[in-house]
Amino acid sequence: MLQEALREVQRGCAEIIDIDRIENLLKAYFDEGKTFTLKAGFDPTAPDLHLGHTVLLQKMATFQKYGARIQFLIGDFTAAIGDPSGKSATRKVLSNEDIKKNIISYTTQAFKILDESKTDIVYNSSWLNSLGTVGLIELASTLTVARMLERDDFSKRYESNTPIAVSEFLYPLLQGYDSVHLKSDIEVGGTDQKFNLLMGRQLQKVYDLKKQQAVLMMPILEGLDGVQKMSKSLNNYIGVTDEPNDMYGKILSISDELMWRFYELLSTKTLDEIEALKAGVTDGSLHPKSVKEELALEITTRYHTYEMAVEAKEEFQKVHSQSQIPTEIEEFSAEGEIWIAKALVDCNLEPSTSQARRDIKQGAVKINQEKISDIELQLIKGEYVLQVGKRKFAKLKVN
RNA sequence: GGUGGGAUAGUCAAGUGGCCAACGACGGCAGACUGUAAAUCUGCUCCCUAUGGGUUCAGAGGUUCGACUCCUCUUCCCACCA
Numbered sequence: 001m002l003q004e005a006l007r008e009v010q011r012g013c014a015e016i017i018d019i020d021r022i023e024n025l026l027k028a029y030f031d032e033g034k035t036f037t038l039k040a041g042f043d044p045t046a047p048d049l050h051l052g053h054t055v056l057l058q059k060m061a062t063f064q065k066y067g068a069r070i071q072f073l074i075g076d077f078t079a080a081i082g083d084p085s086g087k088s089a090t091r092k093v094l095s096n097e098d099i100k101k102n103i104i105s106y107t108t109q110a111f112k113i114l115d116e117s118k119t120d121i122v123y124n125s126s127w128l129n130s131l132g133t134v135g136l137i138e139l140a141s142t143l144t145v146a147r148m149l150e151r152d153d154f155s156k157r158y159e160s161n162t163p164i165a166v167s168e169f170l171y172p173l174l175q176g177y178d179s180v181h182l183k184s185d186i187e188v189g190g191t192d193q194k195f196n197l198l199m200g201r202q203l204q205k206v207y208d209l210k211k212q213q214a215v216l217m218m219p220i221l222e223g224l225d226g227v228q229k230m231s232k233s234l235n236n237y238i239g240v241t242d243e244p245n246d247m248y249g250k251i252l253s254i255s256d257e258l259m260w261r262f263y264e265l266l267s268t269k270t271l272d273e274i275e276a277l278k279a280g281v282t283d284g285s286l287h288p289k290s291v292k293e294e295l296a297l298e299i300t301t302r303y304h305t306y307e308m309a310v311e312a313k314e315e316f317q318k319v320h321s322q323s324q325i326p327t328e329i330e331e332f333s334a335e336g337e338i339w340i341a342k343a344l345v346d347c348n349l350e351p352s353t354s355q356a357r358r359d360i361k362q363g364a365v366k367i368n369q370e371k372i373s374d375i376e377l378q379l380i381k382g383e384y385v386l387q388v389g390k391r392k393f394a395k396l397k398v399n
Numbered sequence: 400g401g402u403g404g405g406a407u408a409g410u411c412a413a414g415u416g417g418c419c420a421a422c423g424a425c426g427g428c429a430g431a432c433u434g435u436a437a438a439u440c441u442g443c444u445c446c447c448u449a450u451g452g453g454u455u456c457a458g459a460g461g462u463u464c465g466a467c468u469c470c471u472c473u474u475c476c477c478a479c480c481a
Contacts (some may be wrong), residue, residue, distance in 0.1 A: 091455075169447065225426095256434095257436095316453095339448060353444080353446085354446060358428090362430060362443070375448090375449095389429060390435055
């Protein structure tokens with residue numbers, strides 16, 4: 001049991017510092033039912049969660065199964081400074097209202113994964129506000145500038161003469177101080193947070209806590225392209241609020257290789273079960289597609305319902321495997337005769353008539369399932385199902 | 400503050416007076432093959448009811464029959480020096 005828990009806890013991790021501490025905490029839980037605290041900090045800046053964010057949340061959920069109480073730390077105080085990690089320029093400061101709004105949307109999304117009854121939401125403003133100037137200077141005296149400049153992102157900015165605000169130096173210190181105040185046993189975060197996470201350990205020592213927190217770092221999840229990290233700005237993300245059909249389709253479109261990564265980091269299947277799936281694919285008894293379907297079904301179910309996920313699956317098979325028309329298509333109407341290229345633009349299937357012409361020439365455009373090739377075609381009165389490529393559909397009614 | 404170099408389509412990057420809507424790469428879209436996978440092959444990739452027309456190469460002027468290419472100014476970046 002302990003061994004299994006240890007294995008699940010380490011699953012997918014990029015790096016763990018002080019694994020012995022974690023083992024002892026788990027052992028105490030299994031032997032004596034003693035719980036422990038696990039801290040994770042969240043910047044109230046990104047209200048739309050995608051699967052990349054959930055990697056960390058799921059790891060926290062795993063810990064909850066083995067006796068962890070989560071200290072879900074909202075960095076409302078530190079958000080005013082802005083985490084410099086991985087950034088090449090000083091960040092903007094958020095307004096109070098924005099922060100509040102973000103927190104609400106963040107936590108409602110997070111509790112789809114976390115067990116709310118084993119989670120405490122804490123705000124670092126509640127103790128950092130009262131730290132005071134003396135406390136802050138004391139805190140700052142524990143760290144040298146040289147040490148701070150060891151940080152890659154700081155030194156790069158320093159060398160390239162990009163401004164670093166002095167306040168940014170305080171961020172890791174304050175985040176570390178959070179661990180002192182909360183007396184955290186473990187802290188989890190992304191690999192980009194390494195410096196800040198270690199700061200917690202160092203400060204706990206400076207402030208004479210008996211034990212230092214263990215640190216567990218999760219890797220950054222790749223996006224749909226399989227190469228770059230999942231992010232909204234690269235438009236390669238799967239949002240937790242995506243529609244079931246989109247979510248299902250996006251997962252099925254990832255490469256086989258990336259699928260295993262998703263299994264490791266996102267699935268709740270045990271490592272043994274995943275190994276069995278891998279073995280099945282290798283020896284040919286399982287089709288990779290069906291394994292991927294299972295993953296898509298699991299994840300879609302998590303953020304919607306099982307019924308909706310199954311519906312998404314059926315819809316997907318209907319549209320793509322049997323190339324039929326989807327059940328729901330956007331409808332448009334037009335008056336009088338309309339030129340096909342214009343119609344495609346009006347139905348948002350094409351960005352320009354030039355592009356529409358090209359696609360028609362290439363045979364990418366279908367009307368009522370029939371491929372067309374005449375770029376001069378005029379649509380007369382009637383109802384049409386227009387299709388561009390494999391996945392863009394629209395219904396057009398010409399009056 | 401000084402001295403050089405640069406800004407070209409979604410990104411990178413050629414082009415140094417007409418052959419330029421602008422080489423190439425990546426990305427993207429489409430077609431073939433498939434499992435809407437990957438890989439591979441092929442085509443397309445500024446706009447416009449189009450064998451034609453229009454607007455583009457940081458911005459504003461100028462030279463020229465003709466400018467992405469030459470000149471002037473402006474803005475922004477980079478390198479080296481102080």
